Amino acid sequence: MRRNLDGLLFPRSVAVVGATPIPGKIGNAVMQNVASFPGPVYAVNPKYSEVLGRPCYPSVAALPEPVDLAVIVIPAEGVLPVLRECGEKGIKNAVVISAGFKEVGKEGAQRERELVRIANDYELNLLGPNVLGLISTRVGLNATFAPRTALPGQIAFMSQSGAFCTSVLDWAWKEKLGFSHFVSLGNKAVLNECDFLAAFAEDPETRVIVAYLEGIQDGPRFMAIAREVSREKPIVVLKAGRAEAGARAVSSHTGTMAGSDHAFDAAFRQCGVIRARTVEELFDFAYILSRQPLPKGRRIGIVTNAGGAGVMAADAAEWEGLSVARLREETLQALAQKVPEEAAIYNPVDVVGHATLEQYQAALELVLADPGVDLGVALSAPHPILRFADLARVVSQAQRTAGKPVAVSFMAGELGEEAEAILREAGIPSFFDPARAVRALAVLAKYAEVRTRPKEPPPVFPVERERVRVLFAEARRRGRVRLGLEAMDVFSAYGIPVARGGLAKTAEEAGRIAKELGTSVALKIVSPELTHKTEVGGVRLHVRPEEADRVAWELLRSLRNRFPEVQIDGVYVQEMLPPGREVILGMVRDPTFGPLLMFGLGGIYVEVLRDVAFAVAPLSRPEAEELLELVRGKKLLTGVRGQPPVARAALVDLILRVSQLVAENPDILELDLNPVLCYPDRVVAVDLRLTVSEEDL
């Protein structure tokens, strides 16, 4: 459901419930801030008839009109009746600044549930509770109790932490960074990040959406909205809480490898959200995305009058994934004529310290005009003959003319201050550190790629869902939730190629299956408790069909002798396959995003090198293909040392079918296909572990 938040974000009239003339009180701070709102402002407080020069009413019911927005700043106990009053009055939007809900324990949580019920009954757009408030510079509203307001700008910001909001407001004031909207999300009882993501997307004055989040309430909805929005506007998120929350009880490989942070990384990547690691990155990225155009590619042109700065920028380009552009012949010739003789005309272009303003300008213009340059960085150290302010004007002019993104590093302190103001006016980011300028530019390139990604829904293969349901029902009936080879049929039902074989309850049956297979076989013990088959000696390989019954008999006897207490269901008789390249495909349920697939090269690559990649299912075909590219050892799939490549299309198909399986069957809690053997002409799943929920979901 997409909510209409116009009344919340662009209200025409506002009431402050709990407004008070007493300084030091939050109700006073909010009223002071709201006072500058250009539309009608009403105070609500039975104790006063006027607050800060605005008319004050004894109750919401008494208000002369159903205002667009009610801001509630009263003790928690009083909030619920006021909300009901709002609903009755026909008010549709409320900000509950009051604390004393979920965050304070059981009683508060009960109060919060009640608040949600009221909000739903009256279809209230409710922000909070427990928030700093919200600012909309678009309509001149500051409905917070913060000592600072936000400057106007094109960045919409939301934060799960109210304290972080006050930090950002104070810091942004000093840095002169502006916002279109500024929202403290608080407890997210009703409205959450998804609602604001959708709303900010529709605001034409918002160019970038920025969020500080500690969690996401509805992962799939977030992904669906972000996937759409990120094609139109960049979304930059600082997701705090990367550190692992400690061990969980898991039985699959995938379970031991997949932390919740992998899910966030995967989900953000899949839906085009740019992840910032630190606060510095968050606002560096937001600023450049809001003010500079997008590049066509990743090729950077570097112009400097100080060699060292150019080298630092080139280094940074390399580790940020940009390439140092190769200038075309015409550019080099023109440069040679315009810059001092000692200049280095190959990118990085070093016009040297005694270059004049005109020479620097000519070099920058030529570099930015080169069709092989997608983005540019302009660098300078202090030099007696150059004024940074003049250089700033030249850079701004050159950026406008070229229409390509530019960032600046004037490596100076006070000498650069006037220049900074000029650059800020022009929307060109400027940093002391050349590496930081390059890092910001790299994000533009990254986002440009997000916009042009193929748009393709996950494929839906015709499968036998009913067969899977029956198999799981049967397993549950037998009290089995951890399944192994005996669950191979689940995969066959989804058209996933598996090694031929069958479960034999007796040695004789094993012999019969082996003869039917007509090839040498592997015998693998099947037991819900002995999941590490090889380690307990429960596997026999390269067994000839005619010996299968004897070997199976010995295997069963040996295991039953050694593990008398353990339930042994039989022996799985499987065709022996030739060696192939092993991969593993697994899945766990992430609490936020649901089915999280893990792909890796088999064995040691997973266990020792942890060379794995994650994606949230269901996957589109491009996403499945991307998964293969994300592992470091990806070359093993294309063939090294003279080996032919593996059947890539078949592997992608397998991943997509498993993706559909786990997306359609929420009762699969975890699974590993391990190994899947990959050959030049086909892929085959050879072994598996699967955990199904105790109840049908």
Added chain:
Amino acid sequence: MRRNLDGLLFPRSVAVVGATPIPGKIGNAVMQNVASFPGPVYAVNPKYSEVLGRPCYPSVAALPEPVDLAVIVIPAEGVLPVLRECGEKGIKNAVVISAGFKEVGKEGAQRERELVRIANDYELNLLGPNVLGLISTRVGLNATFAPRTALPGQIAFMSQSGAFCTSVLDWAWKEKLGFSHFVSLGNKAVLNECDFLAAFAEDPETRVIVAYLEGIQDGPRFMAIAREVSREKPIVVLKAGRAEAGARAVSSHTGTMAGSDHAFDAAFRQCGVIRARTVEELFDFAYILSRQPLPKGRRIGIVTNAGGAGVMAADAAEWEGLSVARLREETLQALAQKVPEEAAIYNPVDVVGHATLEQYQAALELVLADPGVDLGVALSAPHPILRFADLARVVSQAQRTAGKPVAVSFMAGELGEEAEAILREAGIPSFFDPARAVRALAVLAKYAEVRTRPKEPPPVFPVERERVRVLFAEARRRGRVRLGLEAMDVFSAYGIPVARGGLAKTAEEAGRIAKELGTSVALKIVSPELTHKTEVGGVRLHVRPEEADRVAWELLRSLRNRFPEVQIDGVYVQEMLPPGREVILGMVRDPTFGPLLMFGLGGIYVEVLRDVAFAVAPLSRPEAEELLELVRGKKLLTGVRGQPPVARAALVDLILRVSQLVAENPDILELDLNPVLCYPDRVVAVDLRLTVSEEDL
């Protein structure tokens, strides 16, 4: 040779050759800056009898005394005669600011060679040419033409880029960062980074040595000095120019993998130099190292009044390699009594937004006093009841009392400015971004580990050097510089275990050798041109001794038929070894540091995953052991999936012997031992490539 630079860094008298009263000239700017020097200052210029109120002499010869330091600011053409005059006068230290030497081409390079000769003749400590100059706040000297001087401080700084010097001076002025010495290295014709490293080490007022370098002139000398110095004082280096200089002609695996930047990384690691990646890191690291004590370990205590900031700091701790300290029971109990009820008392300790100054102080003191906490970070968002300035005083006090390192992130803008000044006074670094504060703290922990590393010289094994010399001489005589299995003896001579075997020129000889070995053998074609033996079908495995002559005959015939133009020397007959874990050990000559060893797990780990580690030879035993720890797949050596560990001591021994081999024999230009097979009880080199120089070195 360790030079005495006292006269350069702590001069008692100074002459400025080329001083002029004409504003805008560099000779004037230098004289203006030098004028504030408290000791005698003389101008030298035949045109004047006085410059800026100081006596001016027509020549150096005419000076009334042999000054400690001559600063030369005249056109390049005049520099050499002046230097000779300095020498004749008995002046021992000179700064040649003048440009027009190596950096301007052939004629300049000739002039620079002449300058070096003069400096050597007169034993002149010569800084430059082509420098900004130098500043010693220790004696109040600014012998540069920069518009800013340096504030006094405890950081000694040197930079290969003069432009970067002016940048840093202007920026440091604004940031109020001080320096003990500030040196522009320029062309490094005589004095280079090594000399200043040694000199700064001896200055008791210098606590941290910081360098911006684009190259190092004498790698081995740098390493020798840095190894000693880094135990006493931290050395932080920004080495620019990481990007690869393009392909080189190489024949070994190691050659294709080892970029020059790997050598810098390895050398810095080995000699305890802390590498900064960016300018921001360079000074963040320098500042905290100069002002905060060193921690005993890596356990961080986090105190915050804003939950989000604490989470961000904990995230940063994880990725910077710090661990979030586990507070002891006594601390938790005491915390519970001192902080608000809603506070989170487990580290990160969140005293929550309405905590008083006293509560914050109590929490910080308790956390820092916990014996399980090695370093601390204090975080705060703006809160109405807390003044940052008060908090800054509390943090400073707590840091002093605890004697443990602390950094701060008060997430604010203007509201935090007064606090910043207080923290600066106390030497506590303060950043808006919590992650940046944690990153700075992590460097303290890293450096503390540098100081306590075992000090051990590389071992020297008794070896047969002469045999190696003879083998190489023979190869050269036959016109062979690229050697393969036939060079196995080189390794035997150094006590390196190799697979048994021998070179057979004929099939009969192959049969004889195989019978002597008395085991099944591998036959490998030996040819200087067919270095990819397996790929050309030049290898036969598992050959029984009695069949060796026949198989060798077929092998030789087949290869000679297929490659009629190619010189084939014979067949190497080698014992067949059982499968073992493969590793590779290689070496290339790095232009800066010399013999650079590469270690990796064999085959795919090297080729596809590029999972390799580097070290400059010769290695000490701890360095060889460290090498094994630096590869991602290191667990493969200790045993996974039930495998026993490989013979680690034998592997370390092999690395040390190869290290000695390449250190003692500079005519080995490149080598690969690939594979070395590792077993639980021994390691054996099985194949090799080696390139020897055309001339004996």
